Amino acid sequence: MRGFTPQTFTTAPAALVTFFESSSNHWSLSLLHFLFNYFTSKQVMAFLPKALLLLLLAVVCIQLSGVQAETPRDRCWCVETKKYVRKETIEEFSIFPIRPRCDKVEIILTLKPVNNISEVVQRCLNPSSAQGKNLQTCWKSRNTNNTFTFKMSNCPMSQNA
Incomplete structure (x- = not known):
């Protein structure tokens, strides 16, 4: 293959110019030779570990952002509220400040x-x-161990409340 020397492939633009100026009938072999030399050059090999590390860092950040977005207690939950629910039907309750x-x-x-x-x-x-x-x-007076949920049976209330 004429015109191809190890110095030709030190930079990609020079290698491309040399490749396209070549009048070889074996263009597929020339292209294969160019790609092999370009991707095994010292510059690419020196950059490859950094690129892989950057890719790994990006994947980890994306995964962590997905986990963080799904954390509970992120915003208000109650869109609609009731004024009254029969006491007999309530098993437990939670109060979020x-x-x-x-x-x-x-x-x-x-x-x-x-x-x-x-x-x-x-x-x-x-x-x-x-x-x-x-x-x-009731929550303020009886929930002494600050649990998230509190049993309704621990709150003696009047029937109308």
């Missing part, structure tokens, strides 16, 4: 299972309602 991405107190009730169905049913209670205020008072 104002958080960085939610500017209101949220009371989430977990209802007792109906007809032995294992599906968990939750309702949001308006914290400004009478029942909401009673639950918050």
Whole structure:
């Protein structure tokens, strides 16, 4: 192959010029020779570990951002709230204070299972309602170990609340 020397492949642009100026009838062999020499050159081989490290770092960052986006307690959960839910139907409740991405107190009730169905049913209670205020008072006075959920049986309340 005329015109091809080891010095021809020190840079990609020079190698391309030499390749296209070549009038060889064996263009596929010339192309193969060019690609082999270019991708085994010292410059490419020196860059390859850095490129792989950068690719690995990008994959890790993408994975971590996906995990972070799925963390719970990220924003307000209660779109609709009820003013009252019958006390007999409530199994436990949780009260979430104002958080960085939610500017209101949220009371989430977990209802007792109906007809032995294992599906968990939750309702949001308006914290400004009478029942909401009673639950918050009970939570503050009786939830001494600061658990996330609190059994309704631990809150003796009047029947109308």
